[in-house]
Amino acid sequence: MSTSAMPSSAxxxxxSAIYRRYLSAVLLHGHAGARAVGLGATDLYALNILDLTGPMTPGELGERTGLTTGPTTRLVDRLEKAGYVRRAADPHDRRKVIVEPLDRPAGLDGALDPARRRIGEILGGYTPEQLSVLFDYFTRAAEAYREAAEEL
Amino acid sequence: MSTSAMPSSAxxxxxSAIYRRYLSAVLLHGHAGARAVGLGATDLYALNILDLTGPMTPGELGERTGLTTGPTTRLVDRLEKAGYVRRAADPHDRRKVIVEPLDRPAGLDGALDPARRRIGEILGGYTPEQLSVLFDYFTRAAEAYREAAEEL
DNA sequence: CCTAATCTCTTCCTAAAGGAAGAGAACTCA
DNA sequence: TGAGTTCTCTTCCTTTAGGAAGAGATTAGG
Incomplete structure (x- = not known):
């Protein structure tokens, strides 16, 4: 209880408890959404990587997910079949493949819609000044989490 | 692109892109943290459920995770062995078991520490007024995500 | 009390994901 | 141009998680 890293002044x-509940809820929802559309844990993980980093080769994707080449190929197969990514040719190296994230098609987007609606309503209740604080936080926190994830 | 549920005025x-990146980063980090301490996807899912809802019987946990009784028993076994939960007796019904979440022991807490430090620093840079906006959002959003997850 | 229902746990089986090893194509560089 | 390297993909095997069915214990209700 006393080990919080947050300055308690303001x-x-x-x-700490509020923030933890918030994080748990976000993770819970993400997992439930993925499960609802038949997306495995690794698949969701890979999609998030692609979302944050952009197109990359299967090799790099395998490195980031910690998979060897075999499972990586099948991971991309699953994602491509489900319509979340496409394989494109690298114009400079014909051995390589570029895995490009696609705009989320029906499936996952539909599952995440109820949450988006709710969050939209919540955000709609703030003033422009408050919103700029929130989006400033979103931007910084995204970077912080991305860095922390990379560290692991 | 034009289907955003967010009012664009303020x-x-x-x-939408910022928020999506933010969510991806949070999920990515959660997944990476779990993986770093050898926690399976379902295990993390269950921990988040217990975190949000509190102690419950294996039956209820199985219901919420969508598992049948066999895997549920083993899920609790794994979590108990890793020190994340304990099994307690129900004083009113000796058939039942109550699965109680424990304070995160060394493992997961340590993996999540770098992120907590970074987020703490970011939050430390805001004024008290700004912080109250942020924590207001955290509280509301947690509830929203919890509800949306329940819907799935 | 005695039967039926409920709850957890055990056992066995199936399915899915990941690792290992190697093949085939393409690039690099001497 | 030829050898070595670097990609992705294929194949086979192992591991792990989840489903099905049923046992054992306990409670509830007639």
Missing amino acids: MPSDA | MPSDA
Whole structure:
């Protein structure tokens, strides 16, 4: 209870608990959404990587997911078949393949819609000044989490 | 591209992209953290459920995770062995078991520490007014995600 | 009390994901 | 141009998670 890394001066006294509940809810929802459309854990992981980093080769994707080449090929197969990515040719090296994330098609997007609607309503209740604070946080936090994930 | 549910009036023009990157980063980090301490996807899912809802019987946990009784028993076995939960007796019904989440022991907590440090630094840069906006959002969004997850 | 229902756990089986090893194509560089 | 390297993909094997069925214990209700 006393080990919080957050400075307590300007935070709610239960800041740590609130934030933790918030994170749990986000993760829970992400997992439930993926499961709802038949997406495996690794598949979702890979999609998030592609979303954050952009197109990359199967080799790099395998490196980032920690998979060897065999499972990586099949991972891309699954994602491509489900319509989440496409394989494109590398114009400079014909051995390589470029895995490009596609705009989320029906499946996952539909599953995440109820949450998006709710969050949209919540955000709609803030003033422009408050919104700029929130989006400033979203931007910084995204970078922080991306870096922290890379560290692992 | 034009189907965003967010009112565009007071948001950054790329609000949807920012928010999506943010969510991807959170999920990515959660997954990477779990993987780093050898926690399976379902195990993490169950931990988040217990975190949000509190102690419950294996039956209820199985219901929420979508598992049948066999895998549920082994799920609790794994979590208990890793020190994340304990099995307690139900005082009113000796057939039942109550699965209680424990304070995160060394493993997962350590893996999530770098992120907590970074987020702590970011939050430390805001004024008290800005922080109250952020924590207001965290509280509301947690509830929204919890509801949306339940819907799935 | 005695039967039926409920709850967890055990056992066995199936399915899916990941590792290992190697093949085939293409690039690099001497 | 030829040898070595670097890609992706294929094949086979192992591991792990999840489903099915049923046992054992306990509670509830007639």
